[in-house]
Amino acid sequence: MQLYNFAYLDEHTKRMIRRAILKAVAIPGHQIPFASREMPLPYGWGTGGIQVTAAILGPDDVLKVIDQGADDTTNAVSIRRFFARTSSIRTTTRTPEASVIQTRHRIPETALRAGQIIVYQVPIPEPLYRLTPSRADAARMHALADYGAMHVRLYEDIARHGRVALAYDYPVMVNGRYLMSPSPIPAYDNPKLHMNPALQLFGAGREKRLYALPPYTEVRPLDFEDHPFDPHRADAACALCGAADTYLDELIADDTGRRRFICSDTDSCDSRREETGA
Amino acid sequence: MTLMAAERVTRRFGAVAALEDVSLAIGRREIVAIVGESGSGKSTLLNVMSGRLAPDAGRVMYDSGAGLAPIAAGGEAALLDLQRRRWGFVAQEPRLALRMNVSAGGNIGERLMVAGARNYGAIRAAAARWLETVEIDPARIDELPRGFSGGMLQRLQIAATLVTEPELVFMDEPTGGLDVSVQARILDLVRGLVRRLGVAVLLVTHDIGVARLLADRIVVMRQGRIVETGLADQVLDDPQHEYTQLLVASVLPA
Numbered sequence: 269m270q271l272y273n274f275a276y277l278d279e280h281t282k283r284m285i286r287r288a289i290l291k292a293v294a295i296p297g298h299q300i301p302f303a304s305r306e307m308p309l310p311y312g313w314g315t316g317g318i319q320v321t322a323a324i325l326g327p328d329d330v331l332k333v334i335d336q337g338a339d340d341t342t343n344a345v346s347i348r349r350f351f352a353r354t355s356s357i358r359t360t361t362r363t364p365e366a367s368v369i370q371t372r373h374r375i376p377e378t379a380l381r382a383g384q385i386i387v388y389q390v391p392i393p394e395p396l397y398r399l400t401p402s403r404a405d406a407a408r409m410h411a412l413a414d415y416g417a418m419h420v421r422l423y424e425d426i427a428r429h430g431r432v433a434l435a436y437d438y439p440v441m442v443n444g445r446y447l448m449s450p451s452p453i454p455a456y457d458n459p460k461l462h463m464n465p466a467l468q469l470f471g472a473g474r475e476k477r478l479y480a481l482p483p484y485t486e487v488r489p490l491d492f493e494d495h496p497f498d499p500h501r502a503d504a505a506c507a508l509c510g511a512a513d514t515y516l517d518e519l520i521a522d523d524t525g526r527r528r529f530i531c532s533d534t535d536s537c538d539s540r541r542e543e544t545g546a
Numbered sequence: 547m548t549l550m551a552a553e554r555v556t557r558r559f560g561a562v563a564a565l566e567d568v569s570l571a572i573g574r575r576e577i578v579a580i581v582g583e584s585g586s587g588k589s590t591l592l593n594v595m596s597g598r599l600a601p602d603a604g605r606v607m608y609d610s611g612a613g614l615a616p617i618a619a620g621g622e623a624a625l626l627d628l629q630r631r632r633w634g635f636v637a638q639e640p641r642l643a644l645r646m647n648v649s650a651g652g653n654i655g656e657r658l659m660v661a662g663a664r665n666y667g668a669i670r671a672a673a674a675r676w677l678e679t680v681e682i683d684p685a686r687i688d689e690l691p692r693g694f695s696g697g698m699l700q701r702l703q704i705a706a707t708l709v710t711e712p713e714l715v716f717m718d719e720p721t722g723g724l725d726v727s728v729q730a731r732i733l734d735l736v737r738g739l740v741r742r743l744g745v746a747v748l749l750v751t752h753d754i755g756v757a758r759l760l761a762d763r764i765v766v767m768r769q770g771r772i773v774e775t776g777l778a779d780q781v782l783d784d785p786q787h788e789y790t791q792l793l794v795a796s797v798l799p800a
Contacts, residue, residue, distance in 0.1 A: 408622075412622065412623050412626055414626065414660075416630075416656065416659045416660030416661070416662075417656065417659075417660065419659040419664070420645070420648055420652050420655065420656050420659060423651070423652050423655055423659065423666065423669065424648055424649060424652050426666055427649055427651060427652065427670070427687075427688050428649075428688065491664075492664055492665060492666040492669075493664050493665045493666075494665050494666050494667050495666045
């Protein structure tokens, strides 16, 4: 006997979420409200991403779930197993094999291709939240494309620190129209949002908002002409695979405080080690 | 040439008629002062003309270069564009108008960035230049306004407003709440700047002295109506309406 509907959510809910997704795709970067459901895990653990994934999964899909770039952390393992148990779809850790990738905090190093869908878990969908706590004010600013005040923040960072001191969740302009929070991915990943061949969906469960980037959408980080967007990357190579062009995690290796840098994307690291035999 | 005009504007707050059938025109580069006692409707008129308050009846017209047109005609976005690019607003209380958690340079730069400036060096240079213009040490460009005196805050607000060289600036009691010597410096500064930049000013004040010093033309309001209007010297030296006579006579001799 089947205990749960395919991919857990009932079909009415999926249809409601799909409608919101269609709207979101039609207006790139614009936040669409949706009736976020209670999920069998707490808000903040990826309920928005899970609902989007559940609404788009079909029987032939192959799912990959990553958390901070890794396939083997608790959140990633749990969500992958959740969908394997409630939908009998195939799962994978290989980026090229996946048709749907649910992610928290990273975009895979392996370039995505047309036909793939990447689903982001979003804690705070409103990029203007730090400027104004009022939803009404934020909605008005979006409606009027009144984003000049965001640059005051960047100005202050440059005046104080000599550069924009935003390492993650770096705000972007979508299609020259909407200001969007890219979810807490490192600023290093922002260029991957731009003109990406894959469909990118963003789900915020607690805040009950969805938004999307259709394939090949222009996505530009906010910056100044004379202080162009310049994301930070640790100046090191991965201790495991030797990659010098990936985003790295810094680990304290022993009790004398020695540090090691390793790839945050476990799949890209593993693949490279297989290729090179390292 | 008329830059802005209020045409038969009425605004009520409940049973109180704050503005009753008021018409007023401002020319390019003209400085017009609205004087009157508390509750005479002068601030309401300022708010209606600056688009912050919608009138119950009548309309406000502005010439953006293609003749007078109602400011409400283009919708909220067009009005915001007027307020951001062509107008400025100097409030009585600079602490409410400025961002107190943003540096002096950021405060001045905000209007430039809102207007589309995206060159950090140019924005910073403009901010430093304007600090100097309003007699604040440019070395304080990265300081938060928290540490500034009341007079400095008001000068910072003036710099942050004039930096985009607006065509028209609304001022609501710009020297209220400041001590007399500071008032005099600020008035002197404002007079010099608006003449140099060729800005039109609509100024609300209850201080006849401020009006005498700055204004080309004076409008006297009482109970939501304009009771007298004319050239500043003429209104102050030869007041016609009995209320104006009372106002002028009630100024303490210097």
